[in-house]
Amino acid sequence: MEEAIRVEARDGWRRLTLNRPDRMNALDEPAIEALLAALADAGADASCRALLITGAGRGFCAGADLSMVIPGTDLGELIDRAWNPLARALQALPMPTVCAVNGVAAGAGASLALGCDIVLAARSASFIQAFARIGLVPDCGGTHHLPRLIGEARARAVTLLADPIQAGQAEAWGLIWRAVDDAMLMEQAEALTARLAAGPTQAYRLARHAIAAAAGNTLDRQLEVERDAQRRAGATPDFVEGVRAFREKRPPRFTGRPA
CATH class of the missing domain: 3.90.226.10 (2-enoyl-CoA Hydratase; Chain A, domain 1)
Structure with missing residues (x-):
């Protein structure tokens, strides 16, 4: 079966x-x-x-x-x-x-x-x-x-x-x-x-949660959600790789690893 x-x-x-x-x-x-x-x-x-x-x-x-x-x-x-x-x-x-x-x-x-x-x-x-x-x-x-x-x-x-x-x-x-x-x-x-x-998995996760929270939030609260999400995304290896790849004019090699 x-x-x-x-x-x-x-x-x-x-x-x-x-x-x-x-x-x-x-x-x-x-x-x-x-x-x-x-x-x-x-x-x-x-x-x-x-x-x-x-x-x-x-x-x-x-x-x-x-x-x-x-x-x-x-x-x-x-x-x-x-x-x-x-x-x-x-x-x-x-x-x-x-x-x-x-x-x-x-x-x-x-x-x-x-x-x-x-x-x-x-x-x-x-x-x-x-x-x-x-x-x-x-x-x-x-x-x-x-x-x-x-x-x-x-x-x-x-x-x-x-x-x-x-x-x-x-x-x-x-x-x-x-x-x-x-x-x-x-x-x-x-x-x-x-x-x-192949993308920035942690950034995806944070963005998904922020979008899901938006319907029930005021603008001020949602701005705080975005701030906190960006802080966490900015601490990941994929952010470092993304910036480096942009400067080197090549596709990024994201790993999806957390900070």
């Missing part, structure tokens, strides 16, 4: 593939546990400086396997046990994340994709907040990501109407970074991940 999450190590980065194609990569609790373990393992590996997440088969992720969502049970307890840890683990990773959405991303599957730093989608792919179709509300960070990415008006509409958003529309709205031709998706996603893996 194949593993629910397939992990492939590359040069400086890893590719995680949701691997339940017969279920459109819908996640049950064992699959979520396997994904959490894969994220933790990548985060603990100093040689892993970027992460690519995608799905096997014709879909990215159909969200929760409905065997998990049983009427009459405490769904809040399920959220605390499974989906909230997944959303937090993704945000806490010390390296940038890329998501290659190769097909439908529905429900928590859409939330999982939007929790990544950079999202590429095949033009045939779509995003759908399908929760209202079964009388539920978005989870796995969906209500956090949507209004920040596309504004409250669109977030309310896509949540309440539960209509699919095609990849091209998602790009136009700013829900994702880019829609690409289906045949080019993995090539572009892998090239982007490799590029990030």
